[in-house]
Every structure is written in C-alpha cells, then in structure tokens.
Amino acid sequence: MQTVFHLITGDPDGQRTALTLAENLAEDDTVDMDDIVVLAQADGIEPVRADGSEGDRVRSLQGKGIAFSACGNTLELKGMEESDLVDGVDVVPSGVGELTRLQSEGYAYIRP
Amino acid sequence: MQTVFHLITGDPDGQRTALTLAENLAEDDTVDMDDIVVLAQADGIEPVRADGSEGDRVRSLQGKGIAFSACGNTLELKGMEESDLVDGVDVVPSGVGELTRLQSEGYAYIRP
Amino acid sequence: MQTVFHLITGDPDGQRTALTLAENLAEDDTVDMDDIVVLAQADGIEPVRADGSEGDRVRSLQGKGIAFSACGNTLELKGMEESDLVDGVDVVPSGVGELTRLQSEGYAYIRP
Numbered sequence: 001m002q003t004v005f006h007l008i009t010g011d012p013d014g015q016r017t018a019l020t021l022a023e024n025l026a027e028d029d030t031v032d033m034d035d036i037v038v039l040a041q042a043d044g045i046e047p048v049r050a051d052g053s054e055g056d057r058v059r060s061l062q063g064k065g066i067a068f069s070a071c072g073n074t075l076e077l078k079g080m081e082e083s084d085l086v087d088g089v090d091v092v093p094s095g096v097g098e099l100t101r102l103q104s105e106g107y108a109y110i111r112p
Numbered sequence: 113m114q115t116v117f118h119l120i121t122g123d124p125d126g127q128r129t130a131l132t133l134a135e136n137l138a139e140d141d142t143v144d145m146d147d148i149v150v151l152a153q154a155d156g157i158e159p160v161r162a163d164g165s166e167g168d169r170v171r172s173l174q175g176k177g178i179a180f181s182a183c184g185n186t187l188e189l190k191g192m193e194e195s196d197l198v199d200g201v202d203v204v205p206s207g208v209g210e211l212t213r214l215q216s217e218g219y220a221y222i223r224p
Numbered sequence: 225m226q227t228v229f230h231l232i233t234g235d236p237d238g239q240r241t242a243l244t245l246a247e248n249l250a251e252d253d254t255v256d257m258d259d260i261v262v263l264a265q266a267d268g269i270e271p272v273r274a275d276g277s278e279g280d281r282v283r284s285l286q287g288k289g290i291a292f293s294a295c296g297n298t299l300e301l302k303g304m305e306e307s308d309l310v311d312g313v314d315v316v317p318s319g320v321g322e323l324t325r326l327q328s329e330g331y332a333y334i335r336p
Contacts, residue, residue: 024320025318028318029317031325108324
C-alpha cells in the first residue's frame with residue numbers, strides 16, 4: 001500500500017506529530033507499505049529546512065525509507081531554494097498537483 | 113483528474129490558503145485537471161458569503177473554472193439562505209455526503 | 225459507500241464538530257452508506273474516553289450505526305488501556321495503518 005501525508009500545519013507540535021505518524025506507519029507490521037511520502041507545503045515546509053529544528057529527524061526518517069517532497073510554489077513564495085532543504089527532498093511543481101497525482105495512482109491521503 | 117478541497121477551517125489565514133491552493137492546482141500545467149471543487153462547510157463557509165471579505169476572490173476563481181459548493185446543514189445551522197452566498201455556489205444536502213460521493217467517483221481529497 | 229473520519233484535533237470544538245459531521249453523514253438520505261468509522265488518534269482520543277465529556281455522545285452515535293476505532297500507539301503513548309475507552313471502541317495497532325487500509329478498500333477520507 002501507499003500513503004501520502006500532507007504536512008501543511010505551521011504548528012510545531014502538529015509538525016512533530018506528522019513526522020511521528022509517518023514513522024508509526026513505517027513501523028506498523030500489520031500493513032504492507034510499498035511507499036510512504038510526506039508532502040510539505042505552506043507553513044508545513046519548516047520541518048524539511050536543512051537548518052531547521054527537525055532536520056535530523058527528517059534525515060532519520062529518510063533512512064527508514066520515508067520519502068519527502070516539497071511544494072515548489074511554497075519555495076517561490078518564501079524565497080527559498082532547493083539547497084535550503086534537507087538533502088534528498090524532492091521539489092514538485094505544486095504540492096496540490098502532487099497530492100492529486102498520488103491519490104489518482106491509489107495512494108491513501110492522511111492529513112495530520 | 114478531479115480534486116475536492118475541504119474548506120472547513122474558521123481561521124482566515126487558513127481560508128485564504130485554501131483558496132490559493134485551489135488556484136495553484138488550476139494553474140499547475142503538469143496535472144491535467146477535469147474538475148476542481150471547493151466544498152465549504154462549518155466555519156469554512158465564510159469565504160463563500162456574498163458579502164464576505166473573500167467574495168471577489170471566490171468570483172475570480174469561479175471565472176477560472178473552479179466550482180464551489182456549500183453544506184446545506186451548515187446554512188441551516190447558521191440561519192443562512194442560498195441567497196447569502198456568492199452567485200453560482202451550489203448548495204448540497206450535506207458537505208460530508210458530497211465529500212463521500214465525490215471520492216467514490218475518484219476525486220482526490222485535499223484538506224488545507 | 226464507506227467513509228472514515230479522522231479525529232485527530234485536540235480542540236474541543238473541533239472534536240464536537242467531527243462527531244456532528246459523522247452524524248450528519250448517517251442522516252443524509254441522499255447518500256447510501258454501508259459503513260461510517262470514526263478513527264480517534266493523538267489528542268483526538270479524548271472524545272472516546274469512557275469518562276470524557278463526549279462519552280454519552282459517542283454511545284449515542286454507536287447506536288446509530290457509527291463505528292469508533294482508537295489508535296493503539298496513542299493509547300500506549302498516553303498510558304491508557306482499552307478499558308479506559310467507551311465500550312465497543314475498537315483498538316487498532318496504528319491509526320495511520322487503519323486509515324491506509326480503509327482507503328485502500330475504497331473508504332472516503334474526511335478530516336474535520
């Protein structure tokens with residue numbers, strides 16, 4: 001199965017919860033996961049900043065097979081570059097386009 | 113592809129973000145959209161009020177092909193009439209029924 | 225049709241809205257529902273506590289055919305037992321696993 005987490009909240013507690021939930025899914029042996037993606041957008045972009053407080057956590061989750069994507073519109077709006085993000089975070093043209101595409105391919109959607 | 117945005121937040125910033133995200137999707141040339149719907153419900157009904165601060169924004173998005181629907185239960189609860197809404201906003205019996213119906217037809221769901 | 229509500233908010237007003245929306249769906253005669261599930265997780269676990277302020281409301285909704293599930297990870301994190309929950313609330317290994325499984329089976333997802 002495949003799931004995309006929509007990380008859009010600007011609340012730091014909510015952001016940490018989102019990362020924990022992605023990890024919970026990776027560790028739940030009762031579901032057979034082929035792909036877990038965390039799509040960061042709007043104020044939810046903070047956790048994937050290379051120099052942010054959650055950078056190490058994101059790197060650790062990448063090591064567990066969780067993929068991270070960032071919304072290109074958000075980067076433009078905030079004056080950020082791909083190089084401002086944790087290595088390996090994939091930049092997509094728009095977060096909403098990616099969420100649409102992934103769900104059309106059968107991904108479940110979870111909005112922490 | 114088809115997507116429904118669930119506009120339920122009462123937070124004005126969150127409401128504006130929801131409208132921006134719908135517009136981002138309409139403008140993302142990498143996804144081929146057949147339909148974009150914004151379903152307004154509970155405190156998320158405010159942006160579709162005819163005399164609300166986002167009325168002109170909603171009319172502009174309608175002009176770009178984005179459809180708006182409003183939850184009939186919400187209108188009843190708030191003592192509102194269809195005539196209180198921006199012209200062209202479709203009133204559905206229940207927002208949750210519409211969200212269920214659209215997803216069963218293959219719409220992606222995005223909750224800003 | 226089948227729908228799962230993701231009850232994750234810690235805001236009491238938002239929690240009550242979530243319960244109202246589940247009831248709205250059960251009562252919407254324009255959609256033919258086979259199953260309605262409310263999945264409680266993180267700070268959204270409060271309404272399904274046996275001794276919580278929403279306990280009677282949850283029991284009433286169960287009587288209308290709405291099923292409730294609780295995230296096992298959340299119970300562990302909060303030091304809670306299944307016996308702390310309203311009778312009949314089903315404990316699942318992880319809330320996110322259950323949300324993934326249900327959507328893969330065709331459930332619509334609604335995040336109040």
